[in-house]
Amino acid sequence: MPTTTRTFAEKKRRAEKIAIVTAYDALTAAMVHAAGVDAILVGDSAAMVFAGHETTLPATMEQMLYHTSSVARGARGAFVIADMPFLSFQCGLDDAVRNAGRFLKEAGAHAVKIEGCDGALVQRLVAAGIPVMGHVGLTPQSVHAFGGFRAQGKTPETAARVHQQALALDAAGCFAIVLECLPTDLAERITQSVRAATIGIGAGVPCDGQVSVINDLLGLSTGYLPKHAKRYARFYDEGLGAVRQYIDEVRAGAFPGVEHSIEAAGEAGAPPARVNP
Ligand code: KIV
Numbered sequence: 420m421p422t423t424t425r426t427f428a429e430k431k432r433r434a435e436k437i438a439i440v441t442a443y444d445a446l447t448a449a450m451v452h453a454a455g456v457d458a459i460l461v462g463d464s465a466a467m468v469f470a471g472h473e474t475t476l477p478a479t480m481e482q483m484l485y486h487t488s489s490v491a492r493g494a495r496g497a498f499v500i501a502d503m504p505f506l507s508f509q510c511g512l513d514d515a516v517r518n519a520g521r522f523l524k525e526a527g528a529h530a531v532k533i534e535g536c537d538g539a540l541v542q543r544l545v546a547a548g549i550p551v552m553g554h555v556g557l558t559p560q561s562v563h564a565f566g567g568f569r570a571q572g573k574t575p576e577t578a579a580r581v582h583q584q585a586l587a588l589d590a591a592g593c594f595a596i597v598l599e600c601l602p603t604d605l606a607e608r609i610t611q612s613v614r615a616a617t618i619g620i621g622a623g624v625p626c627d628g629q630v631s632v633i634n635d636l637l638g639l640s641t642g643y644l645p646k647h648a649k650r651y652a653r654f655y656d657e658g659l660g661a662v663r664q665y666i667d668e669v670r671a672g673a674f675p676g677v678e679h680s681i682e683a684a685g686e687a688g689a690p691p692a693r694v695n696p
Pocket of ligand 1: 441460461462463464465475502597599620630632
């Protein structure tokens, strides 16, 4: 059954966990869709893990549209959520609605994700037929306001504030809310008090589902792995080994072999355009 916004509510009701990963390109999207994820988030984390920036702030609307349409093409039938980049929704309701609509109209997304708590904007988007995933806790677009990538809601006052934000997003009509880097007991209280499905990243097991950055999951990164992330494979190390072997073989004259070489027509017939190992 393809995922829709209703799937999130149904899974929450049945206490079935929701598994989401990020993707930024068609091939990765095809892979995670074939693996059976419930939804794909085209996160503005693309600015960091794809484009090499220190924060998500440089992501632009045009870049996010490009990533989102690539993902939607690569994973036909998947539920695709597009992350609205910094300053695409903070400068007025009309621009925000127009920008959000572009993800559905031009890029093939089914929903948008918005960081922070703007109930009026969520209501406008939902009224316009644009499903919204909220995002509270460590919202990376506020990294400078937070003084770094820091867990949120660790004191009673900040926990109460984050909880209020989640309640407001729920009341405004979000179908799901990302809880990022929050204490587990706070995530549990939020999960129990909202209708929306809570999707945790660094917020413990009580959430209704989890989202992971695909590069962390695949080990496709060079350095720091966040405490909340789990590496299930070592794609970077595998790739490094493969490219080193290729370099060695080129330098030793061992690649290309005859099987990768083109014969003159008449000797061995027309060569195939492409030979896979
Ligand atoms: O940009 C992103 O990938 C995200 C997830 C980490 C929730 O916002």
